[in-house]
Amino acid sequence: MAYLDHAATTPMLPEAVEAMSAQLTVTGNASALHAAGRRARRAVEEARETLAEALGARPSEVVFTSGGTEADNLAVKGLYWQRRDADPARTRVLASPVEHHAVLDAVDWLGEHEGANVEYLPVDAHGRVHPKALREAIERNPDDVALATVMWANNEIGTVMPVKELSAVAGEFDVPLHADAVQAFGQLDVDFAASGLAAMTVSGHKIGGPYGIGALLLGREYTPVPVLHGGGQERHVRSGTLDTPAIAAFAVAGRIAAERREDFARDIGALRDELVRAVRRAVPDAILGGDPDDRLPANAHFTFPGCEGDSLLLLLDAQGIECSTGSACTAGVAQPSHVLLAAGSDPDLARGTLRFSLGHTSTKADVDAVAEAIGPAVERARTAGLS
Amino acid sequence: MSGGVDSAVAAARAAEAGHDVTGVHLALSANPQSFRTGARGCCTIEDSRDARRAADVIGIPFYVWDLAERFREDVVEDFIAEYEAGRTPNPCLRCNEKIKFAALLDKALALGFDAVCTGHYATVVIGEDGGRELHRASDMAKDQSYVLGVLDERQLAHAMFPLGDTLTTKGEIRAEAERRGLAVAKKPDSHDICFIADGDTQGFLTSRLGTAEGDIVDESGSKLGTHDGAFGFTIGQRKGLRIGHPAPDGKPRYVLDISPVNNTVTVGPVEALDVTALTAIKPRWCGTAPAGPGTYTAQLRAHGGESPVTAELVGDELQVSFAEPVRGVAPGQAIVLYDGTRVVGSATIATTERAAASVA
Numbered sequence: 001m002a003y004l005d006h007a008a009t010t011p012m013l014p015e016a017v018e019a020m021s022a023q024l025t026v027t028g029n030a031s032a033l034h035a036a037g038r039r040a041r042r043a044v045e046e047a048r049e050t051l052a053e054a055l056g057a058r059p060s061e062v063v064f065t066s067g068g069t070e071a072d073n074l075a076v077k078g079l080y081w082q083r084r085d086a087d088p089a090r091t092r093v094l095a096s097p098v099e100h101h102a103v104l105d106a107v108d109w110l111g112e113h114e115g116a117n118v119e120y121l122p123v124d125a126h127g128r129v130h131p132k133a134l135r136e137a138i139e140r141n142p143d144d145v146a147l148a149t150v151m152w153a154n155n156e157i158g159t160v161m162p163v164k165e166l167s168a169v170a171g172e173f174d175v176p177l178h179a180d181a182v183q184a185f186g187q188l189d190v191d192f193a194a195s196g197l198a199a200m201t202v203s204g205h206k207i208g209g210p211y212g213i214g215a216l217l218l219g220r221e222y223t224p225v226p227v228l229h230g231g232g233q234e235r236h237v238r239s240g241t242l243d244t245p246a247i248a249a250f251a252v253a254g255r256i257a258a259e260r261r262e263d264f265a266r267d268i269g270a271l272r273d274e275l276v277r278a279v280r281r282a283v284p285d286a287i288l289g290g291d292p293d294d295r296l297p298a299n300a301h302f303t304f305p306g307c308e309g310d311s312l313l314l315l316l317d318a319q320g321i322e323c324s325t326g327s328a329c330t331a332g333v334a335q336p337s338h339v340l341l342a343a344g345s346d347p348d349l350a351r352g353t354l355r356f357s358l359g360h361t362s363t364k365a366d367v368d369a370v371a372e373a374i375g376p377a378v379e380r381a382r383t384a385g386l387s
Numbered sequence: 388m389s390g391g392v393d394s395a396v397a398a399a400r401a402a403e404a405g406h407d408v409t410g411v412h413l414a415l416s417a418n419p420q421s422f423r424t425g426a427r428g429c430c431t432i433e434d435s436r437d438a439r440r441a442a443d444v445i446g447i448p449f450y451v452w453d454l455a456e457r458f459r460e461d462v463v464e465d466f467i468a469e470y471e472a473g474r475t476p477n478p479c480l481r482c483n484e485k486i487k488f489a490a491l492l493d494k495a496l497a498l499g500f501d502a503v504c505t506g507h508y509a510t511v512v513i514g515e516d517g518g519r520e521l522h523r524a525s526d527m528a529k530d531q532s533y534v535l536g537v538l539d540e541r542q543l544a545h546a547m548f549p550l551g552d553t554l555t556t557k558g559e560i561r562a563e564a565e566r567r568g569l570a571v572a573k574k575p576d577s578h579d580i581c582f583i584a585d586g587d588t589q590g591f592l593t594s595r596l597g598t599a600e601g602d603i604v605d606e607s608g609s610k611l612g613t614h615d616g617a618f619g620f621t622i623g624q625r626k627g628l629r630i631g632h633p634a635p636d637g638k639p640r641y642v643l644d645i646s647p648v649n650n651t652v653t654v655g656p657v658e659a660l661d662v663t664a665l666t667a668i669k670p671r672w673c674g675t676a677p678a679g680p681g682t683y684t685a686q687l688r689a690h691g692g693e694s695p696v697t698a699e700l701v702g703d704e705l706q707v708s709f710a711e712p713v714r715g716v717a718p719g720q721a722i723v724l725y726d727g728t729r730v731v732g733s734a735t736i737a738t739t740e741r742a743a744a745s746v747a
Contacts (some may be wrong), residue, residue, distance in 0.1 A: 181514065311498055314450055333453040334415045334469035 002366040004323045006359025007155055009079040013208035013253050020210055020249035030242040038246045047251030053256035056191030062236045064214045064247055068182040068203035070215035072102035075147055075178040075199040078224020080110050083146040091211045092117045094137050094148040097342035098127045101147055101328060103180055126291040127154055127343040142173040152184035156326040156339045156355055157290030158242035158299030162240035167196030182206055187296050192217045209253030213246035214316060268358050269297030271367055276300050278371035298358040301326055304378050310334045311381035319373045324357035388412050392571045393506030394562050395441035399502045399567050400487030404444050410442035420471055438601040441569050444642040461485040463582055467595050468620045474719025478580055484537040492545055496714040497576040504547035507531045511543055519543040520674045521730040524551040533686050536723035538670050538734035587617045601650030607723050617650045623660055623715035661712035661742040667705040667722050667734030676700055683724040687716055705734040712742050
């Protein structure tokens with residue numbers, strides 16, 4: 001088996017499993033005042049400190065959530081409500097059109113239900129938002145912008161956004177900028193303080209931690225209106241009993257991801273480059289998606305003209321190669337990627353995509369398996385054509 | 388895999404027999420409904436989930452293939468056009484001919500698969516000459532060979548019907564599904580036309596074709612009432628005629644003829660429905676076309692009985708005469724010819740000859 005879908009989820013690190021298992025055997029609500037509660041709270045706060053350090057943030061800036069989707073929703077909706085409540089004129093939401101659906105659909109929902117005026121920023125052929133584009137959008141009326149959201153690195157095609165430059169532009173106009181850094185964490189130098197971001201999303205299971213845990217890194221001056229109301233945990237912006245085992249394991253995985261990041265980027269990046277070369281050798285007209293250089297080191301995204309991505313997936317799956325088309329499904333039917341369409345791709349081309357994403361367990365054997373299978377698979381998928 | 392019990396058990400049996408099976412659910416609607424309503428339809432997102440769930444239990448890969456556009460062109464639009472022309476089409480045959488054993492089969496073959504396996508109740512056997520023959524299911528009560536009568540030898544060569552060759556009733560299939568841990572065991576049967584979710588064919592046609600008031604007349608041409616569109620009627624139909632007064636002899640009246648040209652529906656007594664012969668077009672043969680006249684049994688509807696006939700291919704037309712008059716024969720329907728249990732071929736009924744008079 002060649003598992004090449006680490007961007008969907010990556011195996012848990014043994015250290016994280018150990019940390020989680022240890023916490024699962026003990027009781028304690030981190031909000032309780034007795035000894036059991038204090039023990040749990042200590043584990044949570046230590047985890048918060050560990051994660052803050054791994055991400056260049058202050059512990060108080062770490063707000064635990066149930067995962068990336070919730071953190072994105074809290075940032076986008078919460079900051080929109082906060083900013084609009086402070087000044088009803090602020091209803092404009094600026095977003096990149098290549099966002100993950102957790103951001104995209106939250107933004108669209110604000111447009112449909114909360115009177116937001118959603119404006120999608122232009123991207124180049126690699127799916128990148130240029131600081132100039134953000135500046136132009138804000139300058140049209142700096143007073144009516146509620147927030148801007150641009151992902152740190154794209155989950156489908158791997159392109160890295162110029163986050164610091166975008167932050168600097170937003171900062172000039174006091175516009176809060178949120179970045180979904182779910183894919184960036186562990187692969188790029190993600191430093192919250194240095195980034196200048198108002199808010200940033202990270203997720204546990206993409207970095208070797210458990211499912212169902214994530215965090216919103218949130219500047220201390222922001223108090224987004226909660227999406228979940230309740231007991232007032234997490235600075236009153238995210239209520240709910242803290243998941244101590246998941247939080248402890250997330251922190252361990254986060255620490256290791258940060259520690260190993262440079263090695264990971266170098267070694268897995270080299271393996272990825274090998275995979276790209278192998279695919280191009282086998283299928284010379286395959287188109288590499290995203291920026292060829294400034295991209296996630298573990299991501300390889302291809303468009304195979306004349307193929308249905310689904311057909312390729314089926315054929316590779318039958319050979320024990322597990323990857324993704326990269327785009328979302330509607331009722332199980334693969335849709336042309338919104339990322340490629342936004343980057344100006346032809347709709348038919350945008351249906352023939354595959355995303356290979358490597359991770360900490362990837363080996364040369366995985367790349368060899370793809371090198372061997374991809375040529376015949378593409379040939380067959382082309383015969384089957386586009387339905 | 389429709390999401391129903393039959394295709395799930397068919398997939399399980401094929402996998403158990405050692406075949407390398409991949410489950411495919413066809414997305415046939417561009418805007419599928421989220422949930423099933425009652426026992427109708429087969430194309431909701433819930434059905435797709437049921438099919439996926441079954442595939443996961445069987446342990447086979449599962450994909451949804453989007454054939455909505457092909458289905459719309461080849462089945463739905465054809466269905467509407469046929470009704471508009473005053474005929475009574477069978478979309479299930481059309482779907483088997485154009486979608487399941489054409490669009491789906493072709494894609495599957497291109498991807499390296501050998502056959503399309505479905506939950507139909509019918510049997511494929513190797514004939515004496517080595518060719519494939521389609522036969523009725525072992526259990527006549529479940530037999531679905533009629534809707535497969537449009538398949539030619541090439542299509543049959545790539546068809547597998549694991550449910551057809553066992554003596555089985557639905558109860559046993561459900562028990563088998565239960566035994567295999569398939570949650571669809573308790574799911575109601577789907578029937579009716581899958582793309583008309585509420586089962587209201589007339590309403591569907593009206594929504595697509597609009598209304599056009601026309602006359603309902605008797606055999607002599609006297610006006611008895613009006614209707615909202617001749618396309619909404621089927622030959623042999625008795626209900627929904629909305630004729631205010633009874634026939635002089637007090638007997639019920641049936642639709643005898645539908646004329647889309649002048650938007651007229653002709654009604655009359657049941658005897659006038661008796662058909663003694665018919666001509667059918669677009670014949671398709673499961674194997675070589677028979678030479679010269681022959682005696683067969685014919686089936687005219689999905690759940691209809693068998694009628695002895697003499698049939699002969701004259702040019703492109705199949706000419707059929709019935710040993711005994713039959714009722715409720717409508718142009719547009721398929722006639723499927725059998726030699727014993729073997730499907731010989733099928734054709735689309737173009738004109739019928741009545742005992743009383745010939746009607747176009």
